[in-house]
Amino acid sequence: ETGVTQTPRHLVMGMTNKKSLKCEQHLGHNAMYWYKQSAKKPLELMFVYSLEERVENNSVPSRFSPECPNSSHLFLHLHTLQPEDSALYLCASSQDQLAGVGYNEQFFGPGTRLTVL
Amino acid sequence: AQTVTQSQPEMSVQEAETVTLSCTYDTSENNYYLFWYKQPPSRQMILVIRQEAYKQQNATENRFSVNFQKAAKSFSLKISDSQLGDTAMYFCAFMGVGSQGNLIFGKGTKLSVKP
Numbered sequence: 001e002t003g004v005t006q007t008p009r010h011l012v013m014g015m016t017n018k019k020s021l022k023c024e025q026h027l028g029h030n031a032m033y034w035y036k037q038s039a040k041k042p043l044e045l046m047f048v049y050s051l052e053e054r055v056e057n058n059s060v061p062s063r064f065s066p067e068c069p070n071s072s073h074l075f076l077h078l079h080t081l082q083p084e085d086s087a088l089y090l091c092a093s094s095q096d097q098l099a100g101v102g103y104n105e106q107f108f109g110p111g112t113r114l115t116v117l
Numbered sequence: 118a119q120t121v122t123q124s125q126p127e128m129s130v131q132e133a134e135t136v137t138l139s140c141t142y143d144t145s146e147n148n149y150y151l152f153w154y155k156q157p158p159s160r161q162m163i164l165v166i167r168q169e170a171y172k173q174q175n176a177t178e179n180r181f182s183v184n185f186q187k188a189a190k191s192f193s194l195k196i197s198d199s200q201l202g203d204t205a206m207y208f209c210a211f212m213g214v215g216s217q218g219n220l221i222f223g224k225g226t227k228l229s230v231k232p
Contacts (some may be wrong), residue, residue, distance in 0.1 A: 003161075031218060042121070043208065043222040055217045090162065094218060103150050103169075106218065108162040 001028055004109035006091050012115045013082060021112045023074040023091030030076040031096045033106065034066060036087040048090060049097050080115045088113050119144045121211050123223035130199045132151055137184075138194045138226050140209030143191040148214040151185065151192045158224075165207070168192065199230045 004025045013019050025032065034046040049068040063085075065077040065091035074091055088111045095104040120143045130136035142151070153165040168176045168185050175183050180200075184193045196203055209223040 033218065040224065042224050043220075045219055046222075048217050050217060056219060059221075086203070087141070103167070103212065104169075104222065105164055110159075110161045 001113075003108050004091060004093055006089075006109040006112050007042075008112060009110065010113045010115075012117065013078070013081065014117050015083070017081075018077070018079040020078065021076040021091075022087055023093075023109055023117035024077075025074075025091075025107070025109075027074055027093055029054060029093040029107075030071045031094045031104075032068060032071075033092040033094075034074065034076055035090040035092065036088055037111070039087075043090070053103055078114075081114075083116050086114055086116045118212050118220050119146075119213065121221055121223040123209050123226050125226045126224070127227045127229070130196075130227040131230055132199055132201060133198055135195060135197045136199055136228065137207075138207050138228065140192045140194070140223060142190050142209070142211050144190070144191065144211065146213050146215075150212045150214070151182070151183075152210040152212070152220070153183070153192075154193045154208040154210060154222075155203075155205045157202075157207065160205075162208070166194070169224070174212075176186050201230050201232060204230045207226075226230060 007022045007103045031050045036044045046060045052068050067075040090111045091109040092106040094106045122141045149170045153167045156162040157164045166178045166181050180197045182195045206225045208225045211221045
């Protein structure tokens with residue numbers, strides 16, 4: 001596998017279920033991101049991990065819980081979701097984005113299409 | 118807070134012709150980066166082109182070029198010699214120099230290239 005991979009690609013879950021999304025990057029990066037892409041809305045950054053530490057959390061509801069066990073893996077644990085959480089969830093990775101120092105391109109995975117019934 | 122606006126939800130162009138996608142943004146920062154990303158149907162988002170705000174020269178990548186007007190806070194993408202493979206959603210994005218990789222996206226423009 002190369003680049004950024006995400007599993008599963010599609011997920012349907014009920015509001016009372018607990019599920020997890022997985023992201024894996026094979027690029028040697030040390031920063032990873034979760035984005036939410038909803039219809040008719042801009043992509044929204046949810047979480048940023050740099051060197052396995054969470055550095056940004058854009059006021060995401062607690063029913064979304066990220067986990068970054070190492071620099072290659074990122075999870076998004078889901079529980080008691082709402083129908084409005086249905087969206088495409090994208091993972092991305094990059095070299096650590098040191099504040100004020102240049103720019104490191106983010107590489108995106110194919111996404112997980114989540115449907116909450 | 119920064120915002121990015123793409124005023125064209127959908128556009129179409131004939132193969133081999135040129136098309137321009139519009140993007141405006143709002144920020145109080147002086148140093149930042151601007152990007153155009155491409156998301157083909159059911160495929161991964163990829164970076165098309167990038168512009169550093171401190172550079173006056175417009176960025177160019179093969180058939181893709183930008184018109185960066187810093188004072189007007191405008192960042193349009195021109196695609197020359199359009200190809201069928203250019204059919205995709207195109208997203209304009211902003212990132213402040215001091216942010217932790219926080220990309221702020223517009224809503225996107227759906228471009229269809231017709232044979």
